[in-house]
Amino acid sequence: MARSGKLSSTGDQRENGRQQILDVIRTAGHIARIDIAKATGVSPATVTAITAELLSAGLIEEVAPDTTSEIRRGRPRVALKIRGAAHRIAGLKVAHHTISTVITDFVGKELASHEMPLIKGRMPLPELCAQIRRALEFTCQKGGFVIEDLSGVGLGLAGMVDAERKFVYWSSSLEERNVDLGQALAEVLPCPVFLDNDANLVAKAEHLFGEGRTCDNFIVITIEHGVGMGIVIDGKIYRGKRGCGAEFGHTKVHLEGALCQCGQRGCLEAYVGDYALLREANISSGNERHTSLLSLFKAAENGDAMARSVLDRARRMFAMGLANVVNIFDPSKIILAGARMTFDHLYSDKVIEEMQQWVVHVDAPLPEVIIHDWGDLMWANGAAAYGIEEVTSQTVKEFANAAA
Structure with missing residues (x-):
């Protein structure tokens, strides 16, 4: 989340300063003004002026010095931290069978969470928007x-x-294609929505x-109803020019192969996704x-040869x-x-061994492969972040517009 580092020399210097100072405070948890100046390269006088603005706006607050610690020379330094009560933020994950929701304060502390079952996985745009609002209302009610x-x-x-445009070219949750989901949700929700894969x-x-x-x-590969991938390069999410990068599940592994839920044939997901395994079986x-x-x-x-064959093919496709x-x-x-890591067909030792056989070999260690089994609320926590x-x-x- 942090964008700490030296203040950029381009664009609105004041806006850049506010953003970087907020990010440094958030990353540190609590930090003194002089240390903010060192972390950002912004002058102490400018840090003082900007933090005064942020304090006045209620976005940050002062932390009283620790008077119980060992006495030091001089006046104890007052630290700053993000003010949790400044905002409430919701994060939602729309899955095939549920909508998972978490609501946090501005620091990221969870205030309420809820998992709402869905009767069907794919639905028309108005129905999906209504279900998203319903999930939010349930969660807010739980939080008071x-x-x-x-x-x-x-x-x-x-x-x-396309996260920047809040536009969905295709989703397994929607019956329609090429949907301005951001605009549709703006008509049913009272606050801004920020959309991503x-x-x-x-x-x-x-x-x-x-x-x-x-x-x-690092690379994250998600194993759910389908197969997804998130790419982090230099600490930032890589999305591609159209927002359609990292579609690991829709890379092609078989010419004119099995039908994928995206409408094309031969996608990796059409061999390893939940629906694909059940269809083949x-x-x-x-x-x-x-x-x-x-x-x-x-x-x-129990020794069923057909079942073993389906899972074995999925394993080999995934390893490739x-x-x-x-x-x-x-x-x-x-x-x-x-959340569906109970079944090990896609991350067994055999999968990792076959992957290692097919990687171009050099005299250096291969990437570490880590299994992280967690529930849908972590997806929602990522959305909240x-x-x-x-x-x-x-x-x-x-702030910048008000000052202009």
Whole structure:
């Protein structure tokens, strides 16, 4: 989340200063003005002036000096921290069966959370917008406030999403294609919405809270109903020119192959996604029908040759995909993340061994592969973190506009 570093010499210097000072305070937790000046390269006088503005606006607050610690020479330094009560931010993850919601304060402390089941995974635009508002209302009610108290909403969903335009080219949650989801949600919600591909928000969550905290170059691959990927390069999410980069699940692994839910054929997801495994198993199994991955895995464990064949093909396809990721990006680490990590067919030792066989070999260690099993609320936490970033940026712009 932080954008600390030397103050940029381009653009609005005052706006840049406010943004960087807020980010440094947020990263540090609490920090004295003189240390802010050292971290940003902004003069102490300018830091004092900008922090006075931020204090007046209620975005930050002073922390009383610790009088119980060992006595030092001179006057104790007053530190600054983000004021949690300044804003309430919601983060939502739209999954195939649920909408997971978390509401945090401006610091990121959780105030309320809720998981709302969905009757169907794909729906028309108006229905999806109504379900998102419903999920927010439930969560606000649990927290003891109303939806109008929110300053912003971060939203993640699967598909090809242009985050800057808040535009969805395609999503497995929507019946329509080429949808201005940002505009549609603006008509039903009282606050700004910040939209992104859900895998990007998992990568953000991993960078802030998870296995990517100490790493600025890593890949997150999400294993859910489909397969997604988030790319972090130099500490920033890479989205591509149209916002459609990192579509790992829709890389092609078989010419004119299996039909993918995106409408094309031969995508990796069409061989390893939940729906793809069940489809293949039910086509091949004759009278026996598998309605869940659990049923399919139990059949494989009991010696069912067809079930074993379906899972084995998925394993090999996924290993090939991982090898391609390593060959293209050479990341420091790969994090396999998701709430459906109960079944190990996509991250077993066999998968990692095959990936290593297909990677171009040099005399250097291969990227570390980490398994991170967590629930849908971490996706929502990533969305909330994105919302906090964007609300902070908007607030800084409002300062600039007021001063113009």
